Amino acid sequence: KALIAGLILHIVASEPPATRTLATLRDHLTLAPQAFAALLSDMQGCGGLVARAANRHLGKSDKEASGVLSAAQRHTHFLDSPRMGRVLGRSDFAFADMKASPATIFLVLPPDRIAAYARWLRLMIAQALTDLSRGAVPARPVLFLLDEFAALGRLDPVERAMGLMAGYGVQLWPICQDIHQLRTLYRERAGTFFSNAGALQIFGVNDHDSAKLVSDLLGQETVMFETMSRALDADETGISFGVQHVGRPLLTPDEVRTLRPDLQLLFLAGQRPIVATKLAYYVDREFAGRFDPVQPV
Incomplete structure (x- = not known):
């Protein structure tokens, strides 16, 4: 990073506006060894951050300096593309x-x-x-x-x-x-x-881990149900009724995975989760004529 930053500063300070581009940076990084050494020498004469970047590189051992230059070349390899050169040239x-x-x-x-x-x-x-x-x-x-x-x-x-x-x-x-x-x-x-x-939009969940996370985010609801029990004694009078309250996920993981394709879950900050209809641009009149035709599968 220090070498690339130093070279960019040198390009900005010494190159005309037309060549202050990343393509010029790539040219500098791929110079022949003697030409690259001469470039570092020129950078030393610039003073300031440019000179310090050159001094840091020259102060490394040959093996370390070679590794740094090789890494810089690898990370800027995409700049060899002529199209990238044109895109980044102006x-x-x-x-x-x-x-x-x-x-x-x-x-x-x-x-x-x-x-x-x-x-x-x-x-x-x-x-x-x-x-x-x-x-x-x-x-x-x-x-x-x-x-x-x-x-x-x-x-x-x-x-x-x-x-x-x-x-x-x-x-x-x-x-x-x-x-x-x-x-x-x-x-x-x-x-x-x-x-x-601020908003979390979820639809089309197909794996268990994602579905479980969504189920946990939704939280639980309280479900009430009645129970009946009977004691089998001689008089058969031991019938009792009870009411239990238990927690149940608003949607279990399998229910999240099988949510209807036209529905989505919305989590808005400070609000309860929302089940909303998912808009499809290819059937929405507002977007008619603004997209490529949907190809049949």
Whole structure:
């Protein structure tokens, strides 16, 4: 990180605006050994943070310095793509613009490219959160929709933002398939997403662990039932009636899994759970003509 940060500072300080890009960073990291040594020497002459980054790298043993450079090259490998170079070579907007006027920004990768370019997506999300945390709070909050959230891997900026960004006028809406995805990525910190959520929307639960978690979140209701007992004595007069109150889950795990496809469960902060109808965009008149036709299965 220190090497990449130092190189970025050097690029910003010494390159013309047209080449102040991550593609230039990739070029620097993949220079021939002699050229890279000359670059570090130039950085030493810049002073300040740039010089300190170069000094730190030059102060490492050959084996350690080689490992650091190799790691930096590995983490920036996605920048070798010509398309990525074009995407990151220019910009006509800033993420902070969304706080000033209505706008929608789509960050989309085909499913077969997510593994190769996930670092680009992670970089964009982290930068967007940084930009949106600055400036005045907008009158209408910015919605940050993270579909297929687990495909991004662990994102510490998102974890921190779950508890902070509401105060900056940003609403995060991560979407996961099941609880296992959150627990695998965030382990003991997975509960942060539940405890800081103003609304929790649940539907289409298919695994037992997720269903059990939902059942626990729903809580219990008190069920009353009558009992009758009879003593088999000679007079057969020992008949007694009683009333018992027992707790029962509002929905058991198997009931959660078999919830009707057109229903969803909503947990809103400070309110009782809600069973609501799930809207389908392809049958909603408001969205008519705004989506690709649904292909038959």
